[in-house]
Amino acid sequence: MSSEFHFVRRLPPYVFEQVNRAKAAARQAGADIIDLGMGNPDLPTPEHITAKLCETARRPRTNRYSASRGIAGLRRAQAAYYARRFGVKLDSETQVVVTLGSKEGFANIAQAITAPGDIILVPNPSYPIHAFGFLMAGGAIRSVPATPGPEFFHAMERAVRHSIPKPLAVVVCYPSNPTAEIASLEFYADVVAFAKKHELFVLSDLAYAEIYFDGEPPPSLLQVPGAMEVAVEFTSMSKTYSMPGWRIGFAVGNERLIAALARVKSYLDYGAFTPIQVAAAAALNGPQDCVEEVRKVYKARRDCLVESFGRAGWPIPAPAASMFAWAPIPEAFREIGSVEFAKMLIDEADVAVSPGLGFGEYGEGFVRIALVENEHRIRQAARNIKKFLARSPQSMHNVIPIAQTASR
Ligand SMILES: Cc1ncc(COP(=O)(O)O)c(C=O)c1O
Numbered sequence: 001m002s003s004e005f006h007f008v009r010r011l012p013p014y015v016f017e018q019v020n021r022a023k024a025a026a027r028q029a030g031a032d033i034i035d036l037g038m039g040n041p042d043l044p045t046p047e048h049i050t051a052k053l054c055e056t057a058r059r060p061r062t063n064r065y066s067a068s069r070g071i072a073g074l075r076r077a078q079a080a081y082y083a084r085r086f087g088v089k090l091d092s093e094t095q096v097v098v099t100l101g102s103k104e105g106f107a108n109i110a111q112a113i114t115a116p117g118d119i120i121l122v123p124n125p126s127y128p129i130h131a132f133g134f135l136m137a138g139g140a141i142r143s144v145p146a147t148p149g150p151e152f153f154h155a156m157e158r159a160v161r162h163s164i165p166k167p168l169a170v171v172v173c174y175p176s177n178p179t180a181e182i183a184s185l186e187f188y189a190d191v192v193a194f195a196k197k198h199e200l201f202v203l204s205d206l207a208y209a210e211i212y213f214d215g216e217p218p219p220s221l222l223q224v225p226g227a228m229e230v231a232v233e234f235t236s237m238s239k240t241y242s243m244p245g246w247r248i249g250f251a252v253g254n255e256r257l258i259a260a261l262a263r264v265k266s267y268l269d270y271g272a273f274t275p276i277q278v279a280a281a282a283a284l285n286g287p288q289d290c291v292e293e294v295r296k297v298y299k300a301r302r303d304c305l306v307e308s309f310g311r312a313g314w315p316i317p318a319p320a321a322s323m324f325a326w327a328p329i330p331e332a333f334r335e336i337g338s339v340e341f342a343k344m345l346i347d348e349a350d351v352a353v354s355p356g357l358g359f360g361e362y363g364e365g366f367v368r369i370a371l372v373e374n375e376h377r378i379r380q381a382a383r384n385i386k387k388f389l390a391r392s393p394q395s396m397h398n399v400i401p402i403a404q405t406a407s408r
Contacts, residue, residue, distance in 0.1 A: 010135045014128075015339060015358035022343045023352050034381040037342075037352040039177065039323055039370045043242040043297060046290035052282040056275035066271035069262045070098025070250075074277045077284040078235075078250050085209075086220040094255045095228070097262050098280075100272055102207050102234040102249030105261070107133040108268065109203065109232065109251060112260040114139040119163045121156060121170040121200075125356060125363030127177045130205065142167065143360065146176055148183040153194065160198045169201035175208040175218055178359045178368040179326045180319030182212070185219045192224045192231065201257060202231040207249075210240040210291050212321040213299040222253055232257045239323060240291055241283045248272050248280045298323050301371040301378060308382035313389045316369070325369040327353075330389065338367050348391075349384040 014020075016037070023033055056062050069075075075092040082088040090096055099105025110133035114120070120134045124143035131141045142163060144155040159167050172191060174183035188204075195202045204221040212218055221227055232253035238244040251261055271277070305325055306318045316327045328334075333341045338355035345351045345367075354370070356363030373381070 007136050011132060016354060018339055019342045019346065019352065019355060019358075022346045026346050026350070031346075031350050033346060033350050033352050034373055034377050034384070035352045036369045036371075036373060036378075036381065037354045038372070039368075040372055041239055041242045041244050041323070042372045043294060045242050045246070046283070048286060048290075049241060049243070049279050049283045053275045053279035056278040062274045062278075064274070066274040066277060068266045068269055068271045070096070070271060071274065071277045071281075074098050074281040074284075077281040078252065081284050082220070082222070082252060085217070086223050088220060088222045090252055091255075095252055095258055097251045097258050097265065098272060098277060099234070099249045099251055099261075099265070100269060101238065101247040102205065102236040102251075103129050104247070105234055105249050105251050106130065106203070106205065107136065108264050109257065109261045110134045110137040110139065112264040113201065113257065114168065117165065118168040119159070119165060121159055121167050123171060123173060123176070124361065125178055125359030125366075126171070127173060127205065128359065130171045130173060131360070139168070143362070144170065145362070146173075146179045147181055148172075148174060148187045152187075153190065156194055156198075160200075166198070167200055169203055170195065171203045171205070172221065173205040173207075175212065175319075175321035177208070177322060178324055178354070178356070178363065178366075180322040180324050182218050182321050185223055188219060188221045188227070189224045192221070192227045195230045196226070200230065201254070202227070204231060204233040206233050207236040208239060208322040209235055211295060211298055211323055213295070213302060214320050218321055228254055230254060232261070237280055237283060240294065241280075242294060243280070243283070246272075246276050246280070248276055298371050301373075301375055304375040304378045305369065305371065305382075308379050309385065312382040312386035314385060323371045325371070326356075327367050327369055329356075329365055329367060332389075334365060338364055342367055345385070345388070349381070349388040351381045351384055 075096040078096050079090040079092040082090050106129050114137035116138040118139045119142055120139050121144045122131045122141050123146040142159050145151045221231055222233055232251050234251050236249040306316050309316045314330050316325050319325050329341050338357045342353050342355040354368040356366035
């Protein structure tokens with residue numbers, strides 16, 4: 001009997017686990033770790049949303065199994081959001097499904113559309129489920145760059161020309177986790193044109209639709225005329241309304257893809273707890289000043305991070321959107337790699353970040369810094385890092401081999 005199960009073998013031990021272990025050990029030893037690692041929103045859910053949840057939970061029959069594809073009122077609320085925000089018209093009966101979080105929704109659609117050996121084009125670095133959802137469904141991954149530029153299309157061209165079978169779908173995720181890059185509508189138009197020409201599906205992850213700081217709000221891929229023929233798009237309540245633990249998200253778009261997702265889900269789940277769905281509809285239909293507030297908080301943290309880390313000697317490019325900064329590892333530490341560097345930051349500066357390698361091999365050389373601690377804590381992290389950077393790499397010969405430091 002094989003010592004490991006088929007799918008488990010396809011899931012390498014989470015790279016982040018190494019950093020999590022270092023974090024747990026430091027905390028055990030009494031360290032106050034400033035945790036900028038996981039993208040786990042720390043802000044409270046707005047009161048009117050929580051109140052709606054509680055009120056609905058007290059009503060009779062709301063404890064029963066719900067609707068797997070989502071209650072009609074919530075699907076209509078999501079269609080109204082797309083109409084209002086993007087000018088995209090959706091049929092809430094056939095083009096909208098409520099998911100138990102966009103992460104789960106993504107994994108479910110991968111299961112729904114992938115045949116063994118199908119090839120999926122996935123950005124590298126990427127949010128892990130974009131690749132592993134398909135690997136768990138028996139598919140194979142071919143990487144494309146995360147940056148929405150010409151190289152993205154060159155990589156897709158090469159994939160279409162050289163892959164057997166021809167790729168089934170391409171994943172796009174902007175604002176990007178982890179790189180925080182945003183895409184223009186022109187880029188999306190080119191992606192849709194390419195997908196139509198080569199008969200690919202497009203799966204767009206728009207989890208950070210409402211977390212933007214400068215200039216125009218990020219567009220939806222579905223704004224491209226005709227995108228509905230080839231694409232679905234995922235959005236999430238987790239970041240917009242600070243509801244990460246509630247597990248509620250959406251897939252919208254192409255009817256055939258939505259029907260496939262709904263079918264798989266109907267075998268897997270009974271839908272989110274009805275009071276959660278009612279509260280989510282209240283969030284989408286209600287006042288949106290809470291979203292403006294969330295944006296303001298993340299923007300203030302972003303400005304604080306860029307300014308204080310820069311002054312500490314670690315220049316960080318300012319992200320225009322998402323809740324992350326994608327930071328090049330300081331020159332003096334580049335050779336040890338992102339995992340060792342992240343562990344070193346925990347041990348030497350009491351600061352946790354996510355190693356770029358955890359998002360794919362092309363994430364190496366970077367770490368992802370999540371804006372999930374308040375400004376006071378971010379400034380404290382910068383002070384710790386300043387002290388850490390000021391110490392001579394020579395004093396760290398146990399972690400950076402002397403031979404490497406000597407060559408600098
Ligand atoms: C790009 C992206 N998609 C999806 C998710 C998960 O969102 P949800 O809570 O809706 O599953 C995240 C969470 O970090 C994310 O970064």
